[in-house]
Amino acid sequence: MPTKIDSNGSNKGQVQSLVKALQLLEILANGGGGLSLKTIAAQSGFPPSTTHRLLSTLQQEKFARFDADSLTWSVGVKTFSIGNAFVRDRDLIQTARPFMKALMETTGETVNLAVQSGDAAVYVAQIESRQMMRAMAAPGTRVPLHCSGIGKAMLAVQSEQERSALLAKTGMRRVTDKTITDMSVMRQAFADALRDGYAIDDEEHAVGLRCVASLIYDENCDPVAGLSLSGPLARIPDNKFQELGKLVCSTAERITREFGGNSPSSQN
Amino acid sequence: MPTKIDSNGSNKGQVQSLVKALQLLEILANGGGGLSLKTIAAQSGFPPSTTHRLLSTLQQEKFARFDADSLTWSVGVKTFSIGNAFVRDRDLIQTARPFMKALMETTGETVNLAVQSGDAAVYVAQIESRQMMRAMAAPGTRVPLHCSGIGKAMLAVQSEQERSALLAKTGMRRVTDKTITDMSVMRQAFADALRDGYAIDDEEHAVGLRCVASLIYDENCDPVAGLSLSGPLARIPDNKFQELGKLVCSTAERITREFGGNSPSSQN
DNA sequence: AAACGTCATTCCACAATATGAGACAAGAAA
DNA sequence: TTTCTTGTCTCATATTGTGGAATGACGTTT
Numbered sequence A, B: 001m002p003t004k005i006d007s008n009g010s011n012k013g014q015v016q017s018l019v020k021a022l023q024l025l026e027i028l029a030n031g032g033g034g035l036s037l038k039t040i041a042a043q044s045g046f047p048p049s050t051t052h053r054l055l056s057t058l059q060q061e062k063f064a065r066f067d068a069d070s071l072t073w074s075v076g077v078k079t080f081s082i083g084n085a086f087v088r089d090r091d092l093i094q095t096a097r098p099f100m101k102a103l104m105e106t107t108g109e110t111v112n113l114a115v116q117s118g119d120a121a122v123y124v125a126q127i128e129s130r131q132m133m134r135a136m137a138a139p140g141t142r143v144p145l146h147c148s149g150i151g152k153a154m155l156a157v158q159s160e161q162e163r164s165a166l167l168a169k170t171g172m173r174r175v176t177d178k179t180i181t182d183m184s185v186m187r188q189a190f191a192d193a194l195r196d197g198y199a200i201d202d203e204e205h206a207v208g209l210r211c212v213a214s215l216i217y218d219e220n221c222d223p224v225a226g227l228s229l230s231g232p233l234a235r236i237p238d239n240k241f242q243e244l245g246k247l248v249c250s251t252a253e254r255i256t257r258e259f260g261g262n263s264p265s266s267q268n
Numbered sequence C: 001a002a003a004c005g006t007c008a009t010t011c012c013a014c015a016a017t018a019t020g021a022g023a024c025a026a027g028a029a030a
Numbered sequence D: 001t002t003t004c005t006t007g008t009c010t011c012a013t014a015t016t017g018t019g020g021a022a023t024g025a026c027g028t029t030t
Helices: A016-031 A037-044 A048-060 A077-089 A092-107 A149-156 A160-170 A183-196 A238-258 B016-031 B037-044 B048-060 B077-089 B092-107 B149-156 B160-170 B183-196 B238-258
Strands: A064-067 A072-075 A110-117 A120-127 A142-144 A199-202 A209-217 A223-232 B064-067 B072-075 B110-117 B120-127 B142-144 B199-202 B209-217 B223-232
Touching (some): A016 A048, A016 B048, A037 A048, A048 A064, A077 B016, A077 B072, A077 B077, A092 A110, A092 A238, A142 A149, A149 A160, A149 A209, A160 A183, A183 A199, B016 B037, B016 B048, B037 B048, B092 B120, B110 B149, B120 B149, B142 B149, B183 B238
Antiparallel strands (some): A110 A120, A110 A223, A120 A142, A199 A209, A209 A223, B110 B223, B120 B142, B199 B209
16 A cells, blocks of 8 residues: 555654554543443554554553453553643743734734732733734733733632632722723623623723733633733724634633643533 | 564564654653753664654654754643543552552452541452451441541641541540550651551551551642551561551552552652 | 354564664854 | 754665454354
8 A cells, every 4th residue: 555645734754653653542532431442443543453553552651551351441641640741841921922923913913911910910921013002011010900801801710709809909999991990890791701701901901902801721720821912992993802802712722722721611 | 683672571562663752752751841852862762863753743743842942842732631531531449459459469468448538538449368367347438537547647648737627526536445545646656657658557446456558649649548458466566567568658659650649758 | 052243352474664874954162 | 164063854774563364252142
């Protein structure tokens, strides 16, 4: 049989047997528990003999586990313990930056990354818009939770108890005319954010500045940071909120996956 | 060059390229952060070209990550997310059983596995001694923490605060003549257990029954269960405690590793 | 019991595929 | 500049992975 050119796009001089083995690992992970050889072979499309050879090699190195009673295969310890090294080495900012850059390019607006620190959101990275008029917030800047898109997104996913404890500290201080200071209005904002997957900031923090924000999660579905897109009122009319919101949301989800996290909504 | 017979023992018709790739993953995990190609090649003993080819294949599948700025390699997201499937599928009892069996064979005594449930230890698995006279505790049996080897081992690694809360509930009730009811004596027992890595039960729960216990940990260094070996006073004289203790301890550590956990002491 | 079906496992001839020395490229240091 | 060092790519070679088919182990049906 001639060389199989990968049906996808990219197969630059790679090690086929290794690629196959990695595919098998993925099948084991998605299979949930114990899979029989035949199932795995069928699912991968490899002949049983090849499947078996690869699996037993993986097993020998403890990357796969074989249960002799049920004759089923599953993911091995070593995959787990080695995978944990990823957590140790990963770097949210490094991971997020290329995605932030892409988001800035497609929207033209400034993109920010912020983490929660006590009762404030702290900006940790920023990709600036190329526009003359643009939003800026130097990394390290602290912004109250109640009047920033990222802050509101973070509050929205917390329990009522945590929320009120946090808001009690700062007291929902008025910063602009449009800052939300009424608790019932704020509650509605949280509900909207939960429904849409993104929170908005409509000149609540700076006059003329609008912002859309979504969250990035870790492997326990806990939020680790917020991603926001902000620009002048003139370029973000009401009817663009939804479009931008979806963009921010899907970018945040992609960063989450790249970071090894899980969004609370999707189970993948 | 002729076929290289693996310098170790076991090379039964396996996929070499896969084995090599898995070794590389392990090096990435142990390397801590970013390793250069040369370092990895040197550490693995593979020529740079082979190393590079395998790494880029791993990277293409997201099992390895390549940082273009520093030209360094590290463990990729996919290894992590797939490794997490292990946590979902793993089964402590299944994992522990073969080790427990081996421990029973070498010592001849009954081996138990128990988890903490509130203020008691609950036996969840047992391998019975072949001796006529033997210790038995049906799975499901609850034993107070203060008068069992496993319970004392569990208490020993907890904070003073948690300990006193738990002991307050049961009140260190006297069960046999030798049950420890004095708090200062108990504190000394905890100190000994921490020093030795195993706790002992010297007829504190049943007359004539001695027991040595050690802990099994999860990946966060939190104890998930206790492993104990128990037998009649006649077969476990004072001078055998240390020998048996070390055995139980090392068995527990092996189970911990097999379970994907980390002992608080060792960083491996 | 014997015949059949299913599935895991192993074998083996074949050639496709992984291999690694060496060429090349890209920086960094002298 | 030259001279290291280190990463990346090429290519001839035969080692190595491949998958069809045989074997073996069970369980079910006739």
